[in-house]
Amino acid sequence: xxxxxxxxxxxxxxxxxxxxxxxSRGPYYRDTTAIIHSSPFRxxxxxxxxxxxxxxxxxxxxxxxxLHVASIASSICRPLGLDSELAWAxxxxxxxxxxxxxxxxxxxxxKLSEERGLGAFEHEVNSLRVVDFLAEHGKxxxxxxxxxxxxxxxxxESLRMRIHPTFRVRDLGSITEREGLIPATYEGAVVxxxxxxxxxxxxxxDAYRLGLLKGKELPxxxxxxxxxxxxxxxxxxxxxxxxxxxxxxGIGFSPSVFEAVEAFSAFNYENIYRSEILNGYTxxxxxxxxxxxxYLEELYSSYGLDRRGYMAEHNMLxxxxxxxxxxxxxxxxxxxxxxxRMIIDYVAGMTDNFALDCANxxxxxxxxxxxxxxxxxxxxxxxxxx
Numbered sequence: 001x002x003x004x005x006x007x008x009x010x011x012x013x014x015x016x017x018x019x020x021x022x023x024s025r026g027p028y029y030r031d032t033t034a035i036i037h038s039s040p041f042r043x044x045x046x047x048x049x050x051x052x053x054x055x056x057x058x059x060x061x062x063x064x065x066x067l068h069v070a071s072i073a074s075s076i077c078r079p080l081g082l083d084s085e086l087a088w089a090x091x092x093x094x095x096x097x098x099x100x101x102x103x104x105x106x107x108x109x110x111k112l113s114e115e116r117g118l119g120a121f122e123h124e125v126n127s128l129r130v131v132d133f134l135a136e137h138g139k140x141x142x143x144x145x146x147x148x149x150x151x152x153x154x155x156x157e158s159l160r161m162r163i164h165p166t167f168r169v170r171d172l173g174s175i176t177e178r179e180g181l182i183p184a185t186y187e188g189a190v191v192x193x194x195x196x197x198x199x200x201x202x203x204x205x206d207a208y209r210l211g212l213l214k215g216k217e218l219p220x221x222x223x224x225x226x227x228x229x230x231x232x233x234x235x236x237x238x239x240x241x242x243x244x245x246x247x248x249x250g251i252g253f254s255p256s257v258f259e260a261v262e263a264f265s266a267f268n269y270e271n272i273y274r275s276e277i278l279n280g281y282t283x284x285x286x287x288x289x290x291x292x293x294x295y296l297e298e299l300y301s302s303y304g305l306d307r308r309g310y311m312a313e314h315n316m317l318x319x320x321x322x323x324x325x326x327x328x329x330x331x332x333x334x335x336x337x338x339x340x341r342m343i344i345d346y347v348a349g350m351t352d353n354f355a356l357d358c359a360n361x362x363x364x365x366x367x368x369x370x371x372x373x374x375x376x377x378x379x380x381x382x383x384x385x386x
Contacts, residue, residue: 009168016142028147032089034143035092035143039135044095047102049206051102052101052281060206067092068198069194069195070090071091072198072234072238076242080190080245090146090151094191095127096131098123100352101281104282111286112347131143137328149172149184150191154191157196159265162249163250165186200233201231201233203273219267221259222267233264241253288356292347292359292362293344295317295362296317299321
């Protein structure tokens with residue numbers, strides 16, 4: 001089945017916010033390279049997918065997840081005659097706005113954001129914010145419209161049986177929530193389903209590896225219709241989407257397969273996402289992220305743009321945040337007329353390990369210990385000389 005995209009819209013989908021001459025890579029592959037070389041992409045290797053397990057090399061990270069999504073989406077697009085380079089770029093960029101500590105961290109950041117009158121935090125909307133503004137020191141990545149649209153519309157956690165693209169251009173910068181968003185392209189729709197395909201089986205696989213599912217078995221409907229291993233499940237879902245795609249009905253699952261997907265999702269929510277271990281994460285990471293937010297807000301309230309105050313803290317977090325606000329403060333004012341989101345953006349961009357290091361620096365003032373040791377040493381020698 002070869003799907004037909006809206007030819008009149010193809011040029012509009014390739015437009016960028018800032019005009020630039022395209023090169024031999026083509027617009028969408030060029031977007032992929034821009035994403036790969038960006039700092040937000042590099043940080044994905046140290047961000048949780050579902051399970052916080054920095055010492056376990058076999059547990060899925062956020063970077064591994066986006067690679068899975070991009071490869072699955074590309075595999076679906078090829079036999080359908082769609083642009084696999086567009087799908088790959090959307091897949092690689094779709095989670096650039098994710099917080100540390102996965103969806104647990106996202107819920108915590110959202111609560112902190114709402115407490116400050118900044119509204120709910122949703123990583124899909126924030127991913128667009130990252131590529132449009134936060135990346136490259138406030139310049140953004142200047143991606144094509146189609147990739148930006150696919151990124152903000154990628155909500156794979158909201159299961160749908162089928163999606164038909166809108167084939168229209170709108171003001172993406174005015175989007176404030178993910179609810180009801182439908183991608184403009186077939187490729188964007190493919191990535192959205194690929195997101196679900198990538199996490200359903202892999203989250204189950206990781207939970208099984210970590211011993212969370214002892215004595216529990218996948219529902220019979222899942223085993224019979226989708227398979228029992230992640231590889232089998234991915235293959236079944238990919239082939240189902242390919243075989244059922246049409247210009248009339250769009251992209252999606254067959255009714256029989258979608259019924260099994262819903263059962264699989266319900267199983268994962270009950271046994272993984274709402275598990276005791278993830279609830280434990282929530283309590284711990286809430287304290288950690290709130291500590292960092294409160295500390296940065298206190299620093300900014302006390303010192304503003306005065307570098308000396310931050311340096312007097314003698315820690316990496318204060319120094320790094322000082323560099324960040326001196327780099328970005330005026331850009332927030334110019335773009336948004338306010339610096340109200342500057343701290344929440346900074347914390348949301350942290351990796352798991354960096355957030356842990358920051359909390360350690362706040363709570364363990366090594367510079368004070370050094371001063372005390374020097375003082376004691378000095379007194380000791382003073383005493384011996386008398």
